[in-house]
Amino acid sequence: MKIYKANIVYTQHPGSFDVLKGGCVAVEDGRVVGVASDASHFAVPDAEVVDYGDCLLIPAMNDMHVHASQYRNQGIAMDLELLPWLANYTFPEEAKFASLSYADSVYRRFVRDLWRFGTMRCVTFATTHYEGSRRLMQLFQEAGMGALVGKVSMDRNSRPELCESVADSVRHIEALAEEFGDPEGLVRPIVTPRFIPSCTPEMLRACGELARKYNLSVQSHLSENTDEIAFVRKLEPESRNYADAYLRYGLFGQQPTVMAHCVWPEDEELQLLKENGVMVAHCPTSNLNVSSGMAPVRTFLDKGIRVGLGSDISGGHDLSIFRMMAYAVQVSKMYGKYCGGAPFLTLPEVFWIATKSAGSFFGKVGSFEPGYEFDALVIDDSALNYDNYTIVQRIERFIYLGDDRYITHRYCRGVEIPEPKV
């Protein structure tokens, strides 16, 4: 048993922080045994005690929607609308991942920077390329970090070199599902039809079958933008709505599913999200940057729909999930102001969304309750904590003002993760 001492902050429930000033987290076999104010509580005299003094100890971050393959384009071309942005920046960039050495260089940097910002688990898009996607999975494995990596499936409405046959797509995903076949593995493939406009009905059907056959999770995009929704309505006239189209192809909760954005959900789609246990990856910077609109996150919570946060690089510009928390509060404030007055998200709510709620997609991840995998960050915020701040104020200041400099140690499944090599 290992016992970590520090100021412990986590969220069992969205309404408030669980705070233990100068407390202890006991960890065995990678999982939390319990939290207590004193090490003697655990009655294990030979337990190794790691004392992080006045630092904060919190659950690690989970990024529920990010495009590893767009990392090179982070923070550029923000003045473009969605379509020219895709055509002139995103698709040409993704095409470069036909080169394994290019993929390797970008993905190494991506994994290292996720580490820097304390994101120990992610759900990410790669590209359609098998070799590059496999390389990304290997890099996560080498790093010891958790990831569901999507070799993207698409066969229409993109550059020819980014499209593939249904047969190729199936063959490649099957190969990855077999190679990364341990259901308990930290790194697993995730079935990733890019979104309905990019996939023929045959491709979507094949994706649904693959997910079922190999017991794989599913990710895609849902209702990001009003033009996109109109296009899907045209492409899928027999579906009642965008969510129903995924559902009909076996891609909406038949396996664990996360859908990015959901900015413009219809009432019936909200019902489908809830009924099928589909998680929404809320991407607040992307909502703003790509001018999609502001997702109704308070509505998701009120209806019991699962939510996590996503950086959505490179529609989003910032890899830090802490920054996403601040943006999620801000977006909810403007949503309330301009769209009907719903109360905004509070800090413990967004913290819970980013940790325990998001983490549930990976199993028991994102809390320090007994049985949870010990994914944790140690934060030395002494440079921000120059006055008599409370622990909750210190967390709030770190979230709003902090950055990677303040994160001194990172754990995933109980193992301290060193900086991945670039």
Add this chain to the structure above:
Amino acid sequence: MKIYKANIVYTQHPGSFDVLKGGCVAVEDGRVVGVASDASHFAVPDAEVVDYGDCLLIPAMNDMHVHASQYRNQGIAMDLELLPWLANYTFPEEAKFASLSYADSVYRRFVRDLWRFGTMRCVTFATTHYEGSRRLMQLFQEAGMGALVGKVSMDRNSRPELCESVADSVRHIEALAEEFGDPEGLVRPIVTPRFIPSCTPEMLRACGELARKYNLSVQSHLSENTDEIAFVRKLEPESRNYADAYLRYGLFGQQPTVMAHCVWPEDEELQLLKENGVMVAHCPTSNLNVSSGMAPVRTFLDKGIRVGLGSDISGGHDLSIFRMMAYAVQVSKMYGKYCGGAPFLTLPEVFWIATKSAGSFFGKVGSFEPGYEFDALVIDDSALNYDNYTIVQRIERFIYLGDDRYITHRYCRGVEIPEPKV
């Protein structure tokens, strides 16, 4: 003459960046002589050449609205509405500035951190306290950085210990106007009625007279929040609107004036802003955090109203004006989406707003055109520039992803500014 070599980026006009890859800025007596692609252009053989290699060289930042006295509260209590936030956090904090030693400790940190983020000029609120406000001015002078510092005037609707008599307010501002009397000085007092709800008509009238008598600039808040506007209407029944109330007291452009926020301006107020050359300090993070709403910045530009950016600590949470640029673009995107479709602000537009447009409040500041004071930052973005990015993409990435670590040298009026002591 000194010649600075680097990749030069500035904005003469809002529509586009002026970029000179590997160019030179020549500086004499603190002012820019010119920009050229080669040092020989200036024909001064003994000019000292400072070569910043592949770094970016840009105008320094100007923060047009910030509360130095709220610096301790940066990034806390973001879950509160405006009124409990003022009553429970802001006013109690400002009351502490009755202690000169407390003021000194907070203000030192504030000045140092402005420096860190590359803000070489600011327009700031202190508190009602004379000694503390004077100390802040001394600290800016010691640092060599430019500041218009407002000893706040207020005599109603706050805690008794933060209110003062009109006579005291006048006496203290006069003392500061005499002590910091050099009209060319980098540090000057600015007349600062907190806002109409905090000031009796007598106080407002006295402020207007002081500004005229001592030729001082004026700052205050305008139309931040709809409840505040309704309150002002009640307090000032004879004024046509909020802006007109300031105008009637001699506080709306009779001297150079900057008004924070202007989230909900009436058409006639827009006209008054324009006619009187009043600058709006747009504070996008504050707009979001305090749930004020989103200021119509495109409208300001279209009407020829002067605009700068403000961090508005601690309603805003971030001291970086670069971060404000990104937020200003984002806020304009949502404003366009939800409030009538106006085109969003582009990156060169917000850069121009933050530099040349804001800088005009201090004289010829914020550009590298001939005659401009050399306020500049050297940015080593090599960690972000790992691929073949263009200079404009490098600026965009620095604005969206960068932080104080990347700023290696800071100049104000031609003098390199070392890190101020805390």
